[in-house]
Amino acid sequence: MLRIEQLRKNYHGTEVLRGIDLTVEPGQVVCLIGASGSGKSTLLRCLNLLETVDDGTVWLADESGAEQDVTDPRVDVDGVRRRVGIVFQAYNLFPHLSVLQNLVLAPTRAAGVSRQAARERALVLLERVGLADKAGAYPDALSGGQQQRVALARALAMDPEVLLLDEITSALDPLLVGEVLDVVKGLRADGIAVVMATHEMAFAREASDVVAFLADGEIVEIGPPEQLFDAPQDPRTAAFLARFRD
């Protein structure tokens, strides 16, 4: 689905990503863990082309298996973004539009979906994130957890093949984290590949297929959750995880 090879990114001379290799299979849930500043968010932003990449390639495969290098400057950026959705920590809903309009805007204006079809799909998605009754409300009237669920539904409305989740529960009241993570768990049924930067270790352990631990712009250790959490091979992984225990 997504094959990342030797991805590098500099910010003003500082290497934020130093050669990331990562493969995401269709329908897989991959969690990125690591301290703040380890490069998790930058990696996700590179995959969605919100950041330009300095070196390396990101291969995005379509249904037929044909791969396309999305870091190529000639690539159809908007086309890639329609296939690779992203949800941010700060929700970033459009405050001047109702919840329903937030979901309808991109499908109708970027993907050529008819207004009617986009509305119907939006209502189904709102039902799914448990907010069907909020279709007419404006974002500022919703709680953080509700706004983040709308943001998830908004990204899903574009029918992405890959969904990038950038610490989507970090800004939430602990009581509201669960309702958002429940929606993420439900994505498995759709076969959407998910790459998620998170500090929710229990969730990463329970819901992901692969967990990658990042430090200083590198993937230090990667593997199935049981292995990474219960038998970390690298002392840095062990030290990081120890801070989350007790």
Added chain:
Amino acid sequence: MVLGLLLLGVVSSPGWDRVQRTFFDWQDAKDSVGPITEAFWLNVRLFVVCEVFILVVALVVAVVRVVPSPAMAPLRLLATIYTDVFRGTPTLLVVLLVGFGVPALDLAGAPTSLFWLGVIALTLSYGAYVAEVIRAGILSVHPTQWASGRALGLSYGRTLRHVVLPQALRRVTPPLLNDFVSLQKDTALLSVIGLVEALRQANIISNRDFVFTPLVVAAVLFIAATIVLARLADWLTVRSMRREAGGL
């Protein structure tokens, strides 16, 4: 209280009787209100037409100045020069230059009607102000709004149009209407190129009858028009605030 004392002070001043006769004579007011109101319709037509043109010009100029694409660089320079020049030139000067300059050029197709010359002058001058207001509004929309529009696959233009501009325009509505209030008053400047609008008409009457009451009548008309616009601004602001706060 303060206002009352001030009023009392004015009314009890030794010259009040004479002032009242020349400025606030009821009979003079009644005689002049007809022709002045008629002339004021010209002001109304002027500012309504100007407002439409100004919005279009300002929007285009503001967008051109904001778009980062290198292909837009020459246009961006042009837009910057335009705002610098017309924001720096007194409106009265622009009115005189356009009003007397354009017809003197004898260009084929150049408008000769005073009405349209006036519209052009005010649009040029106010377009520059309003463009800056709109540009400030666009820049005040948080960059994450751009990011989330683009991240959904919306193009730059569509993100601008559907995500950023609606928020920007909502935010600048109060200062924008403030500029329009100022514009309504500045339609009086067009009297210098010979348009017989409310101020000019009032002047004609007061020169004929040696009274100033007609000027006060004109002032009242300008104030009335301003109040309408100010209340509209208040209403719009309250409505959008209430809607986004979740009511509806």
